[in-house]
Amino acid sequence: xxxxxxxxxxxxxxxxxxxxxxxxxxxxxxxxxxxxxxxxxxxxxxxxxxxxxxxxxxxxxxxxxxxxxxxxxxxxxxxxxxxxxxxxxxxxxxxxxxxxxxxxxxxxxxxxxxxxxxxxxxxxxxxxxxxxxxxxxxxxxxxxxxxxx
Amino acid sequence: xxxxxxxxxxxxxxxxxxxxxxxxxxxxxxxxxxxxxxxxxxxxxxxxxxxxxxxxxxxxxxxxxxxxxxxxxxxxxxxxxxxxxxxxxxxxxxxxxxxxxxxxxxxxxxxxxxxxxxxxxxxxxxxxxxxxxxxxxxxxxxxxxxxxx
DNA sequence: ATTAAATAGGACTAGAATAGTCCTGAATTA
DNA sequence: TAATTCAGGACTATTCTAGTCCTATTTAAT
Ligand code: FES
Ligand code: FES
Numbered sequence: 001x002x003x004x005x006x007x008x009x010x011x012x013x014x015x016x017x018x019x020x021x022x023x024x025x026x027x028x029x030x031x032x033x034x035x036x037x038x039x040x041x042x043x044x045x046x047x048x049x050x051x052x053x054x055x056x057x058x059x060x061x062x063x064x065x066x067x068x069x070x071x072x073x074x075x076x077x078x079x080x081x082x083x084x085x086x087x088x089x090x091x092x093x094x095x096x097x098x099x100x101x102x103x104x105x106x107x108x109x110x111x112x113x114x115x116x117x118x119x120x121x122x123x124x125x126x127x128x129x130x131x132x133x134x135x136x137x138x139x140x141x142x143x144x145x146x147x148x149x
Numbered sequence: 150x151x152x153x154x155x156x157x158x159x160x161x162x163x164x165x166x167x168x169x170x171x172x173x174x175x176x177x178x179x180x181x182x183x184x185x186x187x188x189x190x191x192x193x194x195x196x197x198x199x200x201x202x203x204x205x206x207x208x209x210x211x212x213x214x215x216x217x218x219x220x221x222x223x224x225x226x227x228x229x230x231x232x233x234x235x236x237x238x239x240x241x242x243x244x245x246x247x248x249x250x251x252x253x254x255x256x257x258x259x260x261x262x263x264x265x266x267x268x269x270x271x272x273x274x275x276x277x278x279x280x281x282x283x284x285x286x287x288x289x290x291x292x293x294x295x296x297x298x
Numbered sequence: 299a300t301t302a303a304a305t306a307g308g309a310c311t312a313g314a315a316t317a318g319t320c321c322t323g324a325a326t327t328a
Numbered sequence: 329t330a331a332t333t334c335a336g337g338a339c340t341a342t343t344c345t346a347g348t349c350c351t352a353t354t355t356a357a358t
Binding site for chain 2: 344345346347348349353354355356357
Binding site for chain 2: 302303304305306307
């Protein structure tokens with residue numbers, strides 16, 4: 001289905017909340033309360049985002065999490081790879097070796113091109129775009145029927 | 150990891166073989182032998198491709214599978230959705246209702262835009278492109294280091 | 299007709315990945 | 329010192345994927 005994991009989806013929800021809120025520092029328990037996501041899960045996600053340098057954490061009383069950069073500087077690609085690892089459709093997109101599909105697959109180069117295109121698409125959208133009030137013009141929505149041709 | 154399922158990968162291997170071969174009709178068992186993929190698995194994939202109108206099947210002795218269209222008219226997007234269903238990163242990319250993430254996610258419209266971009270990327274590459282001898286210019290390969298920023 | 303070749307459809311199992319929880323330790327503040 | 333809050337990792341349960349298999353149907357050849 002080529003879809004994002006649930007955790008990545010949660011991450012965008014959490015980050016959107018943090019980006020929108022005037023207050024800078026948010027504790028995990030607070031984010032859990034606001035978003036409705038269970039605390040342990042929120043915690044796990046926040047840790048991943050810290051490791052990816054999207055958030056900065058402060059321990060101890062009055063501690064919490066804060067955005068490491070401005071929303072305009074946090075791309076969707078970054079968020080996805082923070083939670084799911086490298087963005088790569090096929091094995092050979094990551095490393096040329098180690099793939100070697102059952103005899104005869106030699107299409108690595110072309111997949112890389114596709115992969116690069118997708119990566120660019122995800123790089124071009126930032127957290128700031130996600131929280132921008134949506135202008136839902138009908139033309140922008142993907143017509144589901146067109147998915148099957 | 151935002152990656153294709155193994156079955157989809159197999160499908161591209163199978164279709165590449167079929168597109169390259171001069172002979173039109175191929176039985177499942179023959180494809181299994183050539184590609185090295187187990188027969189039951191090959192069978193399963195071929196059935197999905199028939200349902201998606203990518204292949205046409207003929208039953209009985211001397212039967213088999215044949216491409217339903219020219220390789221230039223079979224897009225990667227079609228192959229992927231044949232095996233994995235609609236290409237959609239988030240739930241709300243498919244249907245606006247039914248999503249309603251834990252309180253406060255209202256980013257559907259922007260995701261749709263991203264989704265459309267990716268869909269277009271996958272639409273723009275066909276089976277004919279995949280079997281074209283790869284010109285592996287180094288600039289085209291995705292630098293893995295750039296995946297983490 | 300009969301037999302052999304081949305796909306259709308779906309049920310089923312095993313394995314892997316994901317989602318979610320929990321515990322223990324370390325840092326910071328009051 | 330006590331309370332708060334994150335770090336890191338282990339662990340479980342659930343869901344999804346991959347892979348297999350069985351029975352029915354269709355077609356061709358004899
Ligand atoms: S998927 Fe890697 S060579 Fe084909
Ligand atoms: S993922 Fe659907 S509304 Fe946010």
